[in-house]
Amino acid sequence: MTAKSKSTANKAPSAETTSPPKISDQLQKTLDELGQEEAIAMLRMMLLIRRFEERTTEMYQQRKIGGFCHLYNGQEAIAIGTVWAKRKDDYLVTSYRDHGFGLALGLTPDECMAEMFGKSTGCAKGKGGSMHFFSKELNFLGGHGIVGGQIPIGTGAAFRAKYLGTDQVSLTFFGEGAISQGAFHESLNLASIWNLPCIYVIENNKYGMGTDVARVVAIEELFQRANAYSMEGLPMNGMDVFECYRAMKEQISICRQTSRPVLIEAKTYRFRGHSVSDPGKYRSKMELEAYKHADPIVGARLTLSEAGWINEDQFKQMDKEVKAEVIHAVKFAEESPEPTLSELGRHVFYEEEHPAAS
Numbered sequence: 001m002t003a004k005s006k007s008t009a010n011k012a013p014s015a016e017t018t019s020p021p022k023i024s025d026q027l028q029k030t031l032d033e034l035g036q037e038e039a040i041a042m043l044r045m046m047l048l049i050r051r052f053e054e055r056t057t058e059m060y061q062q063r064k065i066g067g068f069c070h071l072y073n074g075q076e077a078i079a080i081g082t083v084w085a086k087r088k089d090d091y092l093v094t095s096y097r098d099h100g101f102g103l104a105l106g107l108t109p110d111e112c113m114a115e116m117f118g119k120s121t122g123c124a125k126g127k128g129g130s131m132h133f134f135s136k137e138l139n140f141l142g143g144h145g146i147v148g149g150q151i152p153i154g155t156g157a158a159f160r161a162k163y164l165g166t167d168q169v170s171l172t173f174f175g176e177g178a179i180s181q182g183a184f185h186e187s188l189n190l191a192s193i194w195n196l197p198c199i200y201v202i203e204n205n206k207y208g209m210g211t212d213v214a215r216v217v218a219i220e221e222l223f224q225r226a227n228a229y230s231m232e233g234l235p236m237n238g239m240d241v242f243e244c245y246r247a248m249k250e251q252i253s254i255c256r257q258t259s260r261p262v263l264i265e266a267k268t269y270r271f272r273g274h275s276v277s278d279p280g281k282y283r284s285k286m287e288l289e290a291y292k293h294a295d296p297i298v299g300a301r302l303t304l305s306e307a308g309w310i311n312e313d314q315f316k317q318m319d320k321e322v323k324a325e326v327i328h329a330v331k332f333a334e335e336s337p338e339p340t341l342s343e344l345g346r347h348v349f350y351e352e353e354h355p356a357a358s
Contacts, residue, residue: 023306030242034084036309040318042084042241043300043310046076048322049100050297052109053272055326056099056116056130060276064334065116068145069130072100074239074271077296078173078203079104081244085252086171091139091157093150094173096131097203098143101173105138109329119336126339127347148174148181151200155187158198162259169255170198176222177208185228191261192229198261199251203238205270210282223265231261238268239294242303269294 023031031039053071060069072079079100086092094101102112107123115122116130124134134142141157144150154172161168178184179202191198202222206213214220226233234251237243244266251262269291273280280288304310310318 023303026246027242027303030246031303031307034242034245036307038084039242039304039307040310042080042245043297043304044318044322045104046080046241046297046300047319048109048325049076049079049103051319051322051326052103052112052329053099055330056113057272057276059113059116059330065130066118067129067131068096069116069276070095070097070274071270071272071276072097074291074295075203075205075268076100077241077244077300078201078238078266078268081241081246082171082201082248085245085249086169087252089139089166090168090252091141091154091161091170092173093141093154093157093171094143095147095150095175095178096143096145097175098131098133101143102133102135102140105135105140107133107135107138107140109325110332113326113329113333114336117333117336118338119333120339120343121332121336125343125347127343148178148183150174151178151181151183151187154200155191155196155198158191158196158261159194162194162196167256168197169252170196171201171252172198173201173203175208176202176204176206176213176217177211178202179222179225180216188226188229188231188261188263192231195259196261197255197259199248199255200261200263201236202263202265203268204265205268207270207274207283209274210278210280212282221265223263226263229261229263231263233263233265236264236266238266239296239299241296241300271295 049072053073056069059065083104092101092105099112102123103109111121111123112133115124115126115128115133118126118129120126124132128134131143131145134140141153151172151174154170158170161170188200204213204222223233223235236247251264255262271292301315
């Protein structure tokens with residue numbers, strides 16, 4: 001496959017390309033498969049993530065949340081489309097931009113906000129913070145602060161599934177800034193050699209911290225990097241939740257049947273800076289506004305409205321309920337206890353089995 005010109009890759013969407021399309025036959029098929037209840041639930045979860053992140057920003061600015069904090073505003077469709085497409089026992093691991101995946105997988109707003117406040121009621125007992133949500137029960141192998149550090153972990157989960165003979169699939173997410181790390185290349189190489197059931201997803205939000213991806217890669221269609229490892233590579237519209245669901249469901253099914261890895265490039269955009277402390281001045285207001293025309297929440301809402309499944313009043317009521325959940329989460333976090341000093345040495349080893357735990 002030939003690399004395309006830098007001038008045509010990852011352009012900001014125009015008004016024409018971001019206007020809500022009429023419901024195509026393919027989209028109608030996806031909606032029919034999901035049904036009204038599930039489609040509305042997807043929209044609600046995207047809205048919950050957005051409102052959660054907005055309140056997270058406020059709490060960080062008030063210094064109630066410490067450390068680094070990376071928001072998922074604009075990328076919600078990827079997490080929701082994936083979680084609705086996967087099986088509950090499939091593995092999922094991601095980077096430090098992990099709030100959206102945690103909520104989508106089933107962590108409550110209460111335990112997520114408490115984790116960021118460093119409270120004992122958090123999903124990682126207050127020890128992980130914003131970048132390290134985790135849930136063994138949900139097969140959520142966590143958010144990871146080292147760029148690309150989660151890619152070998154997702155590969156290892158796929159190896160476990162293959163070794164034990166289960167038909168689980170491992171889903172590994174990372175930003176475009178991680179694809180030049182050695183761990184990316186080593187993992188994809190082994191996954192292809194060993195035929196591991198792993199789906200690698202590049203969440204290409206156009207910027208690695210403050211650097212435009214066009215300045216640091218020779219081939220801007222990043223999914224083409226799959227060619228070097230004899231695996232399938234394909235792009236995905238990361239701004240459309242129903243397209244994400246359709247594409248991920250198809251690839252998960254294929255991966256489960258063939259035990260072959262695949263590399264997906266989800267083209268998306270973050271509406272905030274790299275982290276809460278990043279003002280994002282390296283991009284123009286015109287570019288940001290252009291991408292906001294493709295807001296995945298607005299798009300999903302318009303699609304469901306056109307399908308006759310939700311109206312303005314119902315959406316406003318949904319938004320009101322979601323905001324109340326997030327307000328409760330902040331109250332819960334504020335009132336939760338700090339971890340005790342006796343917790344300091346716990347969870348270093350797997351305590352039930354590891355001999356050093358005693």
